[in-house]
Amino acid sequence: MTPTEQLKIVIVGHVDHGKSTLVGRLFHDTGSLPEGKLEQLRRVAERRGVPFEWANLMDALQSERDQNITIDTAQIWFHTARRQYVIIDAPGHKEFLKNMVTGAAQAEAALLVIDAHEGVQENSRRHGYLLHLLGIRQVAVLVNKLDLENYSAARFQQVENDYRAWLKTIGLEPRVFIPIVARDGDNIATRSGKLGWYDGPTVLEALDGFSATDRPDHQPLRMPIQDVYRFDHRRILAGRVEAGVIQVGDKIVFSPTDKTSTVKTIERWNAPATDRAAAGESIGITLTEQIFVARGAVAAHEAAPPYELSRFKARLFWLGKRPFAKGRNYKLKLATQELECFIESVDQVIDASSLAVVSRKEHELFVGRHEVAELTLRTRKPLAFDVHADIAPTGRFVIVDEFDVAGGGIIIGDNYPRRTHDAGTKSDNIFWSRGKVTPQQRAARHGHPGCVIWLTGLSSSGKSTIATELERELFNLGRSVYVLDGDNIRHGLGSDLGFSPKDRAENIRRVAEVAKLFADAGVICITAFISPYRADRDFARKIMPAGRFIEVHVNAPIEVCERRDPKGLYAKARAKEIKEFTGISAPYEPPLHPEIELRTDQLSVSESVARVLEHLQLQDDSSAISI
Amino acid sequence: MDHLSKLENQSIYILREAFNKFEHLAMLWSIGKDSTVLLWLARKAFLGHVPFPLVHVDTSYKIPSMIEYRDRLVREWKLQLVVGQNHAVLEAGTTFPNGRATRVECCGTLKKDALQQVLAKHHYTGVIVGVRRDEEPTRAKERYFSPRDKNMEWNVEDQPPELWDQFKTDFAPGAHIRIHPLLHWTEVNVWEYIERENIPVIPLYFANGEGLRYRSLGCAPCTAPIKSSARTVSEIITELRQTRTPERSGRAQDQESEDAFEKLRRDGYM
Numbered sequence: 001m002t003p004t005e006q007l008k009i010v011i012v013g014h015v016d017h018g019k020s021t022l023v024g025r026l027f028h029d030t031g032s033l034p035e036g037k038l039e040q041l042r043r044v045a046e047r048r049g050v051p052f053e054w055a056n057l058m059d060a061l062q063s064e065r066d067q068n069i070t071i072d073t074a075q076i077w078f079h080t081a082r083r084q085y086v087i088i089d090a091p092g093h094k095e096f097l098k099n100m101v102t103g104a105a106q107a108e109a110a111l112l113v114i115d116a117h118e119g120v121q122e123n124s125r126r127h128g129y130l131l132h133l134l135g136i137r138q139v140a141v142l143v144n145k146l147d148l149e150n151y152s153a154a155r156f157q158q159v160e161n162d163y164r165a166w167l168k169t170i171g172l173e174p175r176v177f178i179p180i181v182a183r184d185g186d187n188i189a190t191r192s193g194k195l196g197w198y199d200g201p202t203v204l205e206a207l208d209g210f211s212a213t214d215r216p217d218h219q220p221l222r223m224p225i226q227d228v229y230r231f232d233h234r235r236i237l238a239g240r241v242e243a244g245v246i247q248v249g250d251k252i253v254f255s256p257t258d259k260t261s262t263v264k265t266i267e268r269w270n271a272p273a274t275d276r277a278a279a280g281e282s283i284g285i286t287l288t289e290q291i292f293v294a295r296g297a298v299a300a301h302e303a304a305p306p307y308e309l310s311r312f313k314a315r316l317f318w319l320g321k322r323p324f325a326k327g328r329n330y331k332l333k334l335a336t337q338e339l340e341c342f343i344e345s346v347d348q349v350i351d352a353s354s355l356a357v358v359s360r361k362e363h364e365l366f367v368g369r370h371e372v373a374e375l376t377l378r379t380r381k382p383l384a385f386d387v388h389a390d391i392a393p394t395g396r397f398v399i400v401d402e403f404d405v406a407g408g409g410i411i412i413g414d415n416y417p418r419r420t421h422d423a424g425t426k427s428d429n430i431f432w433s434r435g436k437v438t439p440q441q442r443a444a445r446h447g448h449p450g451c452v453i454w455l456t457g458l459s460s461s462g463k464s465t466i467a468t469e470l471e472r473e474l475f476n477l478g479r480s481v482y483v484l485d486g487d488n489i490r491h492g493l494g495s496d497l498g499f500s501p502k503d504r505a506e507n508i509r510r511v512a513e514v515a516k517l518f519a520d521a522g523v524i525c526i527t528a529f530i531s532p533y534r535a536d537r538d539f540a541r542k543i544m545p546a547g548r549f550i551e552v553h554v555n556a557p558i559e560v561c562e563r564r565d566p567k568g569l570y571a572k573a574r575a576k577e578i579k580e581f582t583g584i585s586a587p588y589e590p591p592l593h594p595e596i597e598l599r600t601d602q603l604s605v606s607e608s609v610a611r612v613l614e615h616l617q618l619q620d621d622s623s624a625i626s627i
Numbered sequence: 628m629d630h631l632s633k634l635e636n637q638s639i640y641i642l643r644e645a646f647n648k649f650e651h652l653a654m655l656w657s658i659g660k661d662s663t664v665l666l667w668l669a670r671k672a673f674l675g676h677v678p679f680p681l682v683h684v685d686t687s688y689k690i691p692s693m694i695e696y697r698d699r700l701v702r703e704w705k706l707q708l709v710v711g712q713n714h715a716v717l718e719a720g721t722t723f724p725n726g727r728a729t730r731v732e733c734c735g736t737l738k739k740d741a742l743q744q745v746l747a748k749h750h751y752t753g754v755i756v757g758v759r760r761d762e763e764p765t766r767a768k769e770r771y772f773s774p775r776d777k778n779m780e781w782n783v784e785d786q787p788p789e790l791w792d793q794f795k796t797d798f799a800p801g802a803h804i805r806i807h808p809l810l811h812w813t814e815v816n817v818w819e820y821i822e823r824e825n826i827p828v829i830p831l832y833f834a835n836g837e838g839l840r841y842r843s844l845g846c847a848p849c850t851a852p853i854k855s856s857a858r859t860v861s862e863i864i865t866e867l868r869q870t871r872t873p874e875r876s877g878r879a880q881d882q883e884s885e886d887a888f889e890k891l892r893r894d895g896y897m
């Protein structure tokens with residue numbers, strides 16, 4: 001019977017130290033080469049008039065064989081009596097570090113190869129550091145090409161001492177050091193007479209000595225939502241359990257929005273029905289209360305939620321062609337969350353091959369290619385995350401620069417506050433005075449709790465029209481509702497303000513505070529403001545209780561808005577009679593995750609209103625605005 | 628978790644990422660065992676549904692029973708099928724073996740060019756393909772999300788980094804992404820899964836009365852059956868666990884020259 005346990009091993013080390021040769025030889029010596037493969041490789045070498053190389057088994061690209069170098073990482077399978085192995089060969093050349101990282105990030109254990117003649121080199125050290133950063137703790141070091149050093153035990157010992165000292169500084173303790181001659185198969189699958197002084201394990205024995213890592217069931221639950229499906233009448237939240245266990249009946253909180261609900265069912269197709277799913281399982285769940293949850297939310301148990309902050313410390317490696325620079329915006333991807341992010345401060349840049357701190361004047365401004373750094377990052381909206389050392393899958397992220405994944409990082413510990421209840425308050429001495437009428441009593445009087453429906457969009461996109469129609473509908477349904485409209489507010493509450501970014505921010509801040517008071521009084525408050533800046537809208541959201549702020553993106557292409565132009569404002573803006581006009585001479589930052597998007601170029605007014613009403617209905621039960 | 632469930636869960640994750648990220652998404656279905664397992668995994672991922680079209684690149688040289696089998700599954704599983712074909716070269720009659728094209732050139736026009744035409748016609752920007760790393764050495768270097776430029780070319784020397792299941796989902800206009808949810812499966816895994824899930828596969832994979840079966844299915848002129856007595860899925864698994872013959876040894880186009888297949892794939896072949 002073939003064993004089914006599988007372990008992924010990456011082979012790393014400096015260029016030309018014999019990694020691919022080791023793989024070729026390992027396959028040959030364990031009888032794992034396909035029939036005819038060896039003969040084929042020999043024939044090709046002969047025809048091309050070059051010496052036969054074991055490395056050609058892995059170096060499959062013509063460009064790799066031409067230069068005798070590995071460019072891209074490759075994977076190949078073999079098995080021992082104990083288990084199956086996926087061998088991931090990584091390139092040693094610095095130029096291809098991103099391919100090395102790609103290979104190593106998938107591995108559970110590593111073999112690090114060092115040429116006995118050349119000794120410890122730049123990438124022996126850099127790869128060791130990156131293995132550690134990527135979280136690989138099982139490492140065996142192979143001291144190769146001892147034929148070039150007369151199979152000397154002393155030379156082996158010297159390389160071992162050198163490299164051990166380095167690994168110690170980064171906190172990595174290798175399992176074993178093995179003297180080998182990869183090309184000839186010494187100490188690979190069988191013990192070598194020429195290295196008779198060595199009595200430790202062979203490479204094959206070292207592999208079988210590694211243990212398979214399993215998914216962390218014992219950790220707190222983390223299930224990042226990947227998608228929401230509505231193939232039939234049900235809303236199914238799809239995702240993979242990254243840590244812990246989820247069960248039917250569990251009360252679940254979704255971060256970073258803090259909405260709660262209870263797991264009703266666990267969904268799978270053509271699989272035995274169970275009411276439980278553990279780390280590693282890709283499942284779907286349905287909820288008892290229909291709350292609004294979208295991709296990116298992280299499901300957790302209430303007792304142990306992730307952090308929800310927009311500022312954190314990280315250790316990062318950079319692979320991009322352009323440096324990671326302060327003052328620019330990037331996309332951060334963590335589990336299924338995608339957020340805009342930027343550097344707050346670069347605290348330290350490290351040369352991973354020497355651990356030396358890179359001291360250049362501009363070191364506070366950017367992280368260069370192949371450098372490692374400790375830095376403080378900020379996201380535009382709160383991010384749900386964990387410290388990598390606690391829960392790895394929600395403690396690591398990548399940075400996308402334009403179209404490319406250009407760097408990766410892990411979140412390191414700091415004194416992060418739990419939950420945001422203490423954020424956003426200005427002074428400890430101002431208290432919110434609570435009257436004798438409770439929010440529950442108000443809600444009972446009105447038949448619903450208050451909330452803010454925040455319409456945002458370009459001028460002429462249809463905000464006011466939708467706001468007034470929606471108000472009429474809700475009023476007819478017996479709800480308490482009131483519209484705060486941009487033009488009206490500017491006549492009074494904001495009459496001292498202009499249209500500079502600063503004044504716009506202040507205007508929106510006032511509106512947000514007033515809307516909050518309306519909502520607190522139990523009214524459904526609809527606001528209709530361009531509110532072009534994300535940060536301003538996020539403020540309005542932040543001061544509201546979770547679930548009581550509904551951002552509606554009233555979205556029509558600018559051409560359409562310009563064509564409508566009932567007040568002739570676009571024409572004036574084009575003629576430069578109005579300065580700082582949103583969409584023409586001032587920016588509009590569309591919402592990244594609005595609760596509702598209304599394409600008013602495609603929907604009629606009544607269709608748009610119906611969508612908002614439908615959304616309000618979804619929020620029934622606990623958060624009940626229910627119409 | 629057993630090894631097949633691990634493979635399955637990873638593939639489901641990839642399929643769901645693809646579905647979330649690509650508005651114009653399609654899956655290639657060659658009717659063979661791999662793409663049929665892929666189709667099954669899609670039903671797992673989307674809870675019984677297949678929410679995107681299946682593209683079958685029909686070279687017209689496929690073994691006839693493959694088409695019958697295809698049409699039956701389309702009916703039974705309620706699939707949306709798009710058939711692509713390079714009519715121009717078929718009409719010109721230049722294809723292998725009767726025309727002057729070599730096997731590799733023939734693959735280039737009937738499969739790669741036909742695929743390019745379908746992609747352009749339907750504006751697909753994400754294409755799910757059932758290739759595996761253990762099939763042949765250039766596929767061993769593939770990514771799960773693998774970009775192709777506007778000429779369909781694969782820049783294998785400069786592939787995107789891929790770590791922690793964060794995939795390349797941002798790309799320049801005109802480019803498209805090949806998504807490979809089966810990359811980490813081996814040939815034996817595919818059969819073990821077919822056995823576990825009881826997935827219907829085309830009977831050409833089982834030994835006939837003359838002791839021959841197909842191990843890999845392609846066009847009739849370029850695909851040879853192997854000697855085998857395996858008549859059931861579990862007999863195939865036993866046979867594969869012992870064999871040291873490579874899977875695609877029956878595919879003649881791979882053997883035309885040393886780097887024939889690498890060139891084909893660089894140009895946009897699956």
Ligand SMILES: Nc1nc2c(ncn2[C@@H]2O[C@H](COP(=O)(O)OP(=O)(O)OP(=O)(O)O)[C@@H](O)[C@H]2O)c(=O)[nH]1
Pocket residue numbers: 013014015016017018019020021022053054055068069070071090091092093144145146147148180181182183184
């Ligand atoms: N003398 C001697 N040469 C060896 C040994 N192992 C490998 N080599 C030679 O070292 C050279 C480089 O080997 P590769 O296996 O390609 O090295 P690599 O580490 O895979 O290189 P990259 O992947 O490009 O980083 C080849 O010419 C091998 O033949 C050995 O044990 N002894």
Ligand SMILES: [Mg+2]
Pocket residue numbers: 019020021055069070089090091092
């Ligand atoms: Mg190599």
